[in-house]
Amino acid sequence: MSSVKTTTTTTTTTATHATAPAITLRRVRLGAGGPLSDVRIENASVTAVFPAGESPRADGAALDLDGRTLLPGLWDSHVHMVQWAGMRRRLDVSGAGSARAAAQAAGAQAAGLPPGEAMIGFGFRDGLWPDPPHKDLLDAVAGDRPVLLISMDLHSAWLNSAGLALVGRGDHPTGLLREQESIKAVAAMPSASVEVTDQWVREACVAAAARGITGIVDFEYADNIADWTRRMNAAPVPLRVAASIWPPHLEAAISRGLRTGQSLDTPGGLLEVGPFKLFTDGSLNTRTALCHEAYPGSVPGEPGSHGLEELPPEQLVTLLRRASSHGIVPAVHAIGDRANEMALDAFEAVRCHGRIEHGQLLAANDIPRFAELGVTVGVQPTHAVDDRDVADRHWAGRTHRAFAFADLLAAGAVLELGSDAPVAPLDPWLTIVSAVTRTRDERPAWHPEQRIPVAAALAGSSQGQRLIRVGDRADLVVTDADPLTADARTLREMPVHATMLAGAWTHGPSL
Template identity: 60%
Template sequence: MTAPESPAPAPTPGPRLLRRVRFPGQPSLYDVALADGRVTEVRAHTPEARTDGGPSADLEGRVLVRGLRDAHVHLAQWAVVRRRLDVSAAGSAREAVRAVQDGSAALPHGELVTGYGFRDGLWPDAPHKRLLDALPDGRPALLISADLHTAWLNSAALALLGEGGHPTGVLREDACIRATARLSGVPAQTLDDWVRDACEAAARRGVTGVIDFECADNVTDWERRTAVGPPPLRVAAAVYPEYLEAALARGLRTGSPLGPLLETGPLKLFTDGSLNTRTALCHDPYPGISLDDPEAHGLARTVGDELVAVLRRAAAHGLTPAVHAIGDRANELALDAFAEAGCVGRIEHGQLVRSEDFGRFAKLGVTVGVQPSHAVDDRDVADQHWPGRTARAFAYAGMLAAGARIELGSDAPVAPLDPWLSIANAVARTDDARPAWHPEQRLTVAQALAASTGGRFTVRAGDPADFAVLDADPLTAGDDVLRRLPVHGTLLAGAWSHRES
């Protein structure tokens, strides 16, 4: 393993006492004492507050909350996307091609054009390789959908894969993942630098932890990165089935420490695909698709006895299963499998759920990781492809009322890695001038903030000293302020990972 020449910068040393802080919704001032990376005392502020001989920080009445945690990211892909051509505004395949033509003009001759963010679920025309073949100089092009489940390639890019004869250039699900990995890979050191930049940007938004669901040898990649220096946030590195045997051979369990601020995450499994790709597994067929089509209801991946067997094996070895389920049939099958396997775990996304299944999350001890930005980004696609069912789509309030434990995430790069956008979208259920979409499924700010901070945002003695220091009170901020809420500083294990000068 070759490490970069320069070690990662060390975090800025932190204070032993945070003076004059407020907590959300409270006018009183408090002092928070820290030692060995944890909170030792929370007490009413007094001017003569003791510092136990260490440095203190006067936060001048700013609001202190527990550090924010994004419960679902793909960090390497997010790091790369931050350097890709954005085609998310395209309203048709032809508009996407024009965006690629404009954005690729400055690239060196023959260099691969990589774009991201297209959503073809509502397009009047279909993506096809011949449209992208219009790029000048026969330039290869790869466009990745916003949901990461579809890749659109032109003939030159297909030739690089040895698939020049592919009829459309549109690859879905596993074929998409393989093509993206082969065509858009960068040297490990370069990628690691980009990932660290992305983590530092997240720290500037108050993030102190993530679950990284990158579809790769995630444990090995993160052990390589932390060998250079600790990351600026806590990382739980998910394991995928192809790396399960290696994890079991090492005796890894969810929560096992792997390095500074790094631990083993859950085992990621898939029951279905996605809404925009029309592969989310549903009870009802997709409009306009023949019932003779084997995927009229979506795509079933790991389900039934196969899923039960994997859940049992993972749980027996201490690995928490995290099951991707988007359609209502997929969520039902995932919950059935948890019930039969007799283990707890997570369901990732939970976008369309039968009302009678809301209460099963709590009954079975299954956490649901949701991404509120998807609710506002996909509302039109959901209205078209899940007609008559959207009252139970992205049903955060309904699931929470039924006792489910909800954790918020971004699914970056599907949405930006910014917890305040997730919180604002959970609260507003809109991000444009239109009224809230199914406002009965809104969360309160307090509920959304708690779902972003490990279940509660208040600070108590014994907590890890992971905090976000805010220049506005989120409980009283309007939607616009909440969406761009100013973060004065972020502390990780008592040290500053970000602080405004």
């Protein structure tokens, strides 16, 4: 196992909020598999498209892209941005094969920190571990230094005795906190200053732009509208951001008259109101995803045997109705098949459109309901390949309807793809290749019948936009390879030549 603290830096140009100069992109392939074209961009929009070599002389710059591919700008539709920005700098224990190995890595990292500084790491997956996480393991290697390890799925936190005391849970018997207890513990740990955190977020946004990202939906557990307004007013951010609303902030948003999709007053108009985030259940790795069938080894009927119901159906209906009646689109976290059924039932009762985030395990008769009810499903294909072994163990006999991307598409559902960063890296090409291949190693595809075509994965990563047309805003990405003809390795490592936001380069050429 390799466990290191890393800092990622990216050399890039940053778009300003001033109107970008006009430019003609010459000899560029118009979309994956598209014709060679010249594309004219003015006032942050695509204003004309010509066959290659036939564009008239015009004011402004011209850039010969030598047959590269021009795609709509990519979106990551599910990100926890502050956590992703912080975890890019923290100890990664995702390679640990046991609780003891993860604790040893944490102890080694803690030894090099200044006295009194908390040791924070992330990435543990205990669903297949032979030994359970326990505070005693961390106490033995870190002593009185507070230690916090966050699970890869963000649904668990593992602390030592000093860490538990720091967050007011010194009486906890094991140090392993789940779901809401975990969220509260992570929030209570000392963190970097707002100024430092905002700088980390900007750096993470720059890195995302270098991979072709032009926008994100941020589901950070925070007052996201206030936080992103502050960030964008302080310094340029090279992404569009849809800032989600959590239950503690719903009434304030309603009182302000905010509606999902509404542009907020920030430089460049890059910030908009996002969806309203709710939870119905937990996650697969913590065995808290709410399922119709009991988890192996549990006793049916005992608390937790089928997972965890985070929100009773009647409360879910009430909250969906409250938000949607004020133009705020609900986004409901649902992973287990029982949770997804409950969420779809709530959308049907309220008769509003919205989103279900994850939709990992579905009953067969619920798959067509997404399209019937107008409910978008936000999926994270990298989870399908990362969690295949955990799913085979804990959802045995049901995995043919897990991460059922092809079945959902065939039923007419709208899929929007994301990473759930930091659960998976904020890299759209890892997301796309996972959806297309259903494997990340030398093993055959896991349930290959649920693979989706490259074109569908690209559309799901660009808010459904498949073509570049006159009148579109100039949020674009230029790749060195055509995704339609790229092999799996090239697709995964896709060389991004340039990224453009509102007609200005955020990565690549500086003109």
